[in-house]
Amino acid sequence: MNRVLTALLNGLAALGQGVLSAAAHTGQLTLFIRQLMGRLIPAWTRPKLIVQEIYAIGVLSLVIIVISGGFVGLVLGLQGFNILSKFNATESLGVMVALSLVRELGPVVTALLFAGRAGSAVTAEIALMKTTEQLAAMEMMAVDPLRRVIAPRFWGAVIAMPLLAGLFSLVGIAGGYFIGVVVLGVDAASYWGQIQQQMQPMDDVMNGVIKSLVFGVVIGLVAVFEGFNAEPTSLGISRATTRTVVLSSLLVLGLDFILTAWMFGA
Amino acid sequence: MMNTQRGIEIVVGAFVLAGMLALLVLTLKWSDFGTSSVSGYTVSAQFDNIGGLTDRSPIKLAGVTIGRVSSIQIDPKTFEAVVTMVIGSQYNDLPKDSFASIYTAGLLGAQYIEISPGGDTQVLKNGDKITMTQSAVVLEKIISKFLFNKAAEK
Numbered sequence: 001m002n003r004v005l006t007a008l009l010n011g012l013a014a015l016g017q018g019v020l021s022a023a024a025h026t027g028q029l030t031l032f033i034r035q036l037m038g039r040l041i042p043a044w045t046r047p048k049l050i051v052q053e054i055y056a057i058g059v060l061s062l063v064i065i066v067i068s069g070g071f072v073g074l075v076l077g078l079q080g081f082n083i084l085s086k087f088n089a090t091e092s093l094g095v096m097v098a099l100s101l102v103r104e105l106g107p108v109v110t111a112l113l114f115a116g117r118a119g120s121a122v123t124a125e126i127a128l129m130k131t132t133e134q135l136a137a138m139e140m141m142a143v144d145p146l147r148r149v150i151a152p153r154f155w156g157a158v159i160a161m162p163l164l165a166g167l168f169s170l171v172g173i174a175g176g177y178f179i180g181v182v183v184l185g186v187d188a189a190s191y192w193g194q195i196q197q198q199m200q201p202m203d204d205v206m207n208g209v210i211k212s213l214v215f216g217v218v219i220g221l222v223a224v225f226e227g228f229n230a231e232p233t234s235l236g237i238s239r240a241t242t243r244t245v246v247l248s249s250l251l252v253l254g255l256d257f258i259l260t261a262w263m264f265g266a
Numbered sequence: 267m268m269n270t271q272r273g274i275e276i277v278v279g280a281f282v283l284a285g286m287l288a289l290l291v292l293t294l295k296w297s298d299f300g301t302s303s304v305s306g307y308t309v310s311a312q313f314d315n316i317g318g319l320t321d322r323s324p325i326k327l328a329g330v331t332i333g334r335v336s337s338i339q340i341d342p343k344t345f346e347a348v349v350t351m352v353i354g355s356q357y358n359d360l361p362k363d364s365f366a367s368i369y370t371a372g373l374l375g376a377q378y379i380e381i382s383p384g385g386d387t388q389v390l391k392n393g394d395k396i397t398m399t400q401s402a403v404v405l406e407k408i409i410s411k412f413l414f415n416k417a418a419e420k
Binding site for chain 1: 271274277278281282284285286288289292294320321322324334376
């Protein structure tokens with residue numbers, strides 16, 4: 001009887017612990033966001049730092065983004081051609097490739113790759129700075145690490161994300177063109193003509209840009225938060241890096257559904 | 267060079283510019299992309315109903331694309347659609363009494379104009395008009411006709 005009671009209480013305690021730590025985590029994140037908000041505008045007094053971060057986060061991600069975009073476009077072209085040729089509608093291949101890229105695959109796949117390529121690097125860098133007490137040293141010298149280290153990295157992610165997503169979509173459309181028109185013989189004028197007729201610049205492209213901006217904010221925030229709050233040990237760094245990739249990927253996919261329902265839903 | 271601050275700034279500038287350009291290209295209406303390659307002579311035809319025909323729809327002869335629709339307007343007097351098409355200059359001996367009809371590629375495909383050659387010895391020239399045309403088939407009309415016929419039979 002006593003043992004059952006203890007087990008029950010243990011289970012209850014585990015549940016309570018989980019809820020409390022989740023609440024603490026959320027509170028930490030909220031406080032962190034509030035602190036960061038105040039530094040976002042002042043960070044622009046040193047634009048060179050932001051430029052450097054755009055280089056580290058955006059330019060160095062170009063290779064993986066462009067190559068993936070090309071292959072996604074090639075696959076979309078092949079798959080789309082196979083399906084559309086059953087309905088004798090291969091003229092619509094262009095618009096199918098372009099809309100799937102601009103609306104969905106461009107922002108989402110770019111964000112997932114971006115979280116893996118750039119988000120993890122940012123987290124690891126900041127976490128190591130914290131572990132080796134560089135952040136504490138900065139504070140000792142009256143340099144605000146949030147403004148000097150965190151804010152520029154956040155801006156770098158927010159600025160780089162939409163640009164990378166745009167490049168991804170464009171390279172993907174070119175890949176679809178290569179497979180569809182050059183290899184499989186779809187009419188070139190139909191490929192471009194259908195894209196032009198069916199794609200609404202202000203709706204489709206703007207919605208893609210909004211999505212990728214939101215994803216940039218989410219990934220940037222998660223990456224700097226996890227790095228900043230990492231446990232200052234080698235295990236802590238590796239955990240923080242993993243959490244960044246997992247959490248930002250899940251958030252991107254979940255938010256994508258919400259954003260899509262909001263933009264394209266009834 | 268690449269690791270100096272200036273090198274980084276240049277690369278970042280190029281990256282931002284390329285990204286903006288990509289977004290701009292996506293937003294742009296690619297006005298005449300793909301059609302500029304079609305050069306030839308222009309003929310027009312009037313249709314009661316063009317269905318889903320649009321600019322740049324293909325013109326086909328025996329299933330082979332020989333030209334493009336260049337513009338679609340409404341004749342203000344007859345209320346008919348005037349379709350202007352550009353046909354490749356190598357197909358310059360189409361008989362004058364050729365027949366233009368609007369068909370759909372497959373069940374769901376895009377619509378196109380099929381030219382059926384006539385027997386006239388005179389040929390179509392730049393600015394000519396195809397007089398014999400057949401409009402696009404509207405599925406609802408066929409179904410309603412069919413249903414009315416069925417109802418009348420009873």
